[in-house]
Amino acid sequence: MDQLRPYRSFVSYIDCSRTYYAAQGYDKPYAWPHYDEVPFAPPAKPLSQCRVGLVTTAGLPKPADPMAAMLYRREMYAQPAWPPPASLYTDDLFWDKKATHTRDVDSFLPLTRLARAAAAGRIGSASPRFYGVPTDYSQGRTIERYSPQILKWCREDGVDAVILLAL
Amino acid sequence: MSLVARHLEANGLPTVVMGCARDIVEECGVARFVFTDFPLGNPSGKPGDAAMQQAILGTALDLLERAWMPRTTVQTPYQWPDDAWRENFMRVDASNREELARQGKERRDLQARLKKS
Numbered sequence: 567m568d569q570l571r572p573y574r575s576f577v578s579y580i581d582c583s584r585t586y587y588a589a590q591g592y593d594k595p596y597a598w599p600h601y602d603e604v605p606f607a608p609p610a611k612p613l614s615q616c617r618v619g620l621v622t623t624a625g626l627p628k629p630a631d632p633m634a635a636m637l638y639r640r641e642m643y644a645q646p647a648w649p650p651p652a653s654l655y656t657d658d659l660f661w662d663k664k665a666t667h668t669r670d671v672d673s674f675l676p677l678t679r680l681a682r683a684a685a686a687g688r689i690g691s692a693s694p695r696f697y698g699v700p701t702d703y704s705q706g707r708t709i710e711r712y713s714p715q716i717l718k719w720c721r722e723d724g725v726d727a728v729i730l731l732a733l
Numbered sequence: 734m735s736l737v738a739r740h741l742e743a744n745g746l747p748t749v750v751m752g753c754a755r756d757i758v759e760e761c762g763v764a765r766f767v768f769t770d771f772p773l774g775n776p777s778g779k780p781g782d783a784a785m786q787q788a789i790l791g792t793a794l795d796l797l798e799r800a801w802m803p804r805t806t807v808q809t810p811y812q813w814p815d816d817a818w819r820e821n822f823m824r825v826d827a828s829n830r831e832e833l834a835r836q837g838k839e840r841r842d843l844q845a846r847l848k849k850s
Binding site: 578601664 | 737738739741742745748751752754756757758761762763770772774775776777782783789793797798801802803813817822830834836837840841
């Protein structure tokens with residue numbers, strides 16, 4: 567062993583966000599989804615024949631025009647995966663802005679890496695589009711509105727397997 | 734994001750979630766999860782480190798192929814250069830308690846004003 571530690575190594579975001587928002591005066595803690603049952607779909611064919619799609623919580627870049635930027639609202643989107651975008655909007659998301667940055671899109675949405683895996687024959691192909699879904703306080707909206715739309719886009723693009731990346 | 738993954742799985746599409754918030758993803762319960770113990774923000778590898786990013790994506794692809802049951806979590810072998818972020822993120826202590834209370838009140842007041850108008 568490298569060390570002995572009297573604590574759990576990985577951060578519990580459920581615990582630390584509850585404490586943080588309580589300190590801001592929010593008495594009712596956020597209730598995170600918990601399920602006992604987990605659905606599981608095995609791949610229907612070898613990965614070398616599968617088309618793989620990526621889903622991100624990052625948003626499309628904010629418009630440069632200040633007026634348009636003020637009106638910018640997070641929405642779902644499907645965008646061409648190639649060439650990969652030079653940047654995506656992440657300022658409104660819950661991530662560690664002091665410790666790291668998101669200027670390298672492949673550090674949170676590995677479009678270039680996926681294209682390389684396709685070129686190497688590891689997967690059949692990369693989906694021609696990637697998909698964006700806002701992080702929403704409302705689990706109802708995520709379940710009833712966003713999830714079916716992502717499924718629809720994946721089916722339109724002939725996607726066989728999906729990698730989802732939360733910042 | 735875990736909720737979206739569950740919906741896709743329930744409709745026959747295999748998924749892998751890649752992320753750094755282990756407790757949130759595992760509480761929800763997903764089919765396959767690639768966990769990297771980094772500060773939130775770079776679930777597919779350190780910025781600028783193409784080799785690491787390729788390897789983490791490779792782990793996700795391996796998991797797609799090989800997991801035989803749901804709730805399969807794989808932790809990648811990478812470490813962030815220092816551990817200070819673990820203590821600093823959303824930290825609450827004597828030095829910022831008053832400021833956090835003030836920020837919360839300010840936000841609620843603003844929301845109340847927006848609701849009225």
